[in-house]
Amino acid sequence: MTTTHGHVPARRPRRTDARLNRERLIAKAQEVFAEAGPEASLNEVARRAGVGPGTLYRHFPNRSALLTAVLRDRIETLCELAETLSSSESADDALTQWLRAFLVHARVNQGLGGALMVEEPVTLGLDCHRLILDAAADLLAQAQRRGTARADLTADDLVQLVVGIALSTARSHDAEQPDRLLTLVLDATYGTPLQNE
């Protein structure tokens, strides 16, 4: 088959102009999403990156793919944070800290992260959704074994609740509200039915 030496495909490396365009697209997408929210015009992204719409859609077949790319770094950071925290002293604190970080992430760019968590499972369900859920599950399990988190409580529910906070406060004027709401959720996470203390 053409230029392949072994029987492993070993495709040509990506052309540098393609790589550059891809990077520019992601950078401009971040800008545009920050200004106009997750429903922003993809044409506008292409325009600002100085490429045609066709180029944008070849690199990112749909909106979700672009959103994912924009958030990729942040998601990886979040997963690393989960790993770091998972070996910390207090399992409860680890979960708490991570959920706070996740809320910040989900609220970035007018709820872009939150929007992605809701849309993606429908569109192209996996990847970041799975990564986030696994990280949460790990920390929650620890907080249930070694900490004081309620046993009835799934990672999915917890994440969904935080995503909800991100979405409903995406356009809120009260900058403190997201944190207050998360604190409330955390109060429910620990405590209620356990009467030790």
Added chain:
Amino acid sequence: MTTTHGHVPARRPRRTDARLNRERLIAKAQEVFAEAGPEASLNEVARRAGVGPGTLYRHFPNRSALLTAVLRDRIETLCELAETLSSSESADDALTQWLRAFLVHARVNQGLGGALMVEEPVTLGLDCHRLILDAAADLLAQAQRRGTARADLTADDLVQLVVGIALSTARSHDAEQPDRLLTLVLDATYGTPLQNE
């Protein structure tokens, strides 16, 4: 000054065809929103109602107005429910029951109600948003005075949290999840650190 007798405007009553069209539009809008969610095409609504887009937009100047009209009955019912409940035995139960009813409302038609609560304050902020908030404030205040609801806790926060549940679970496959999440929030609303029981 044409046909006015007194100096109060006293405009002609609305033409019956206009009234009928309005009703048909609302009915069809409910249908369409149920099928396609709150982002559904308004052109489609007009088409199904058998009117031109111009007619739709004269009756409802923007999407929000149409959403509000569709949910109007439900909102009024919700406010009446709040009034009824507010004179019930247990203030805690009253709040709980009302929040459950509100969650159902907010989830109707793929999160239409929830979407409205987030969009509306930006677009045309008042009316149903205000009504809901007042109802919630009343019940919460009672639950704080006569019941066991935490004193630090505003109606706005509580409502926002429930709206968040509605939004994030709008496309969830798990039909029980919304209720589970609300239960969690209620656990935080009453009691956490109270060790009676």
Added chain:
DNA sequence: TAGTTAAGCGGAGTACCTCTCCGTATACTA
């Protein structure tokens, strides 16, 4: 009942969107 009038209607029109297709240009390889 016929005439007058303004309320209301419809749909063409503008400007935007998403996403596809394909002829052209170009970076890499040999």
Added chain:
DNA sequence: TAGTATACGGAGAGGTACTCCGCTTAACTA
């Protein structure tokens, strides 16, 4: 340097929101 796979750009199809304005018609009036 030549050949080629890769990537580009933008026209175009089909959708959306929303506006404008000439025509229709319900409702009042005499």
